Amino acid sequence: GDSVTQMEGPVTLSEEAFLTINCTYTATGYPSLFWYVQYPGEGLQLLLKATKADDKGSNKGFEATYRKETTSFHLEKGSVQVSDSAVYFCALGNPYTGANSKLTFGKGITLSVRP
Amino acid sequence: NAGVTQTPKFQVLKTGQSMTLQCAQDMNHNSMYWYRQDPGMGLRLIYYSASEGTTDKGEVPNGYNVSRLNKREFSLRLESAAPSQTSVYFCASKGGSGGAYEQYFGPGTRLTVT
Numbered sequence: 001g002d003s004v005t006q007m008e009g010p011v012t013l014s015e016e017a018f019l020t021i022n023c024t025y026t027a028t029g030y031p032s033l034f035w036y037v038q039y040p041g042e043g044l045q046l047l048l049k050a051t052k053a054d055d056k057g058s059n060k061g062f063e064a065t066y067r068k069e070t071t072s073f074h075l076e077k078g079s080v081q082v083s084d085s086a087v088y089f090c091a092l093g094n095p096y097t098g099a100n101s102k103l104t105f106g107k108g109i110t111l112s113v114r115p
Numbered sequence: 116n117a118g119v120t121q122t123p124k125f126q127v128l129k130t131g132q133s134m135t136l137q138c139a140q141d142m143n144h145n146s147m148y149w150y151r152q153d154p155g156m157g158l159r160l161i162y163y164s165a166s167e168g169t170t171d172k173g174e175v176p177n178g179y180n181v182s183r184l185n186k187r188e189f190s191l192r193l194e195s196a197a198p199s200q201t202s203v204y205f206c207a208s209k210g211g212s213g214g215a216y217e218q219y220f221g222p223g224t225r226l227t228v229t
Contacts, residue, residue: 032215034217036220042223043205043220043221043222044207045220046218049217089157093216093217102160102173105157105158107155108157108158
């Protein structure tokens with residue numbers, strides 16, 4: 001079945017540091033890939049997505065490129081801010097399951113950015 | 116547009132009590148989902164509804180029931196709460212039927228079972 005593996009956390013960085021959060025996946029066919037962010041006490045919200053190989057999703061300074069050859073969708077940001085402190089989830093949506101399509105989530109990683 | 120709303124935001128139950136978590140969306144989405152979030156476990160799907168009138172089990176359905184009341188509303192019921200059901204519960208909805216469509220999440224219900 002489909003699965004998503006995220007790097008172990010938590011991650012603590014200083015403000016303005018470079019961020020990489022690794023995400024790899026296993027799926028049949030050509031899934032769509034998502035990064036969700038969860039700020040403290042809130043629900044998940046979509047950060048960015050990519051629906052086909054070599055697509056780059058970007059939002060709020062974050063980027064991720066859909067790499068089919070390495071089955072990866074790593075999240076990057078060049079300069080993190082304290083306000084980026086949150087839990088980040090990588091997720092996969094498989095188009096081949098049609099109306100019953102569900103998202104498969106990774107376990108999430110907590111990012112803390114210190115001033 | 117309120118998006119996805121959930122009630123209540125917090126709840127404390129005693130073992131054996133029952134309750135229903137309510138979820139509603141105003142985006143005219145066909146698909147709705149219930150997840151639970153536990154530390155170190157990520158999000159796990161409890162039940163989902165691909166369209167009005169249909170429901171299906173997810174990864175962890177035991178101890179729960181759902182009702183898709185209409186296109187807007189999808190409720191989750193705990194018939195006899197257990198401490199293992201202490202968790203944060205999220206409802207989500209999705210507009211399209213394919214895997215490329217993102218899900219929209221509610222703010223969550225924090226449930227404690229003592």
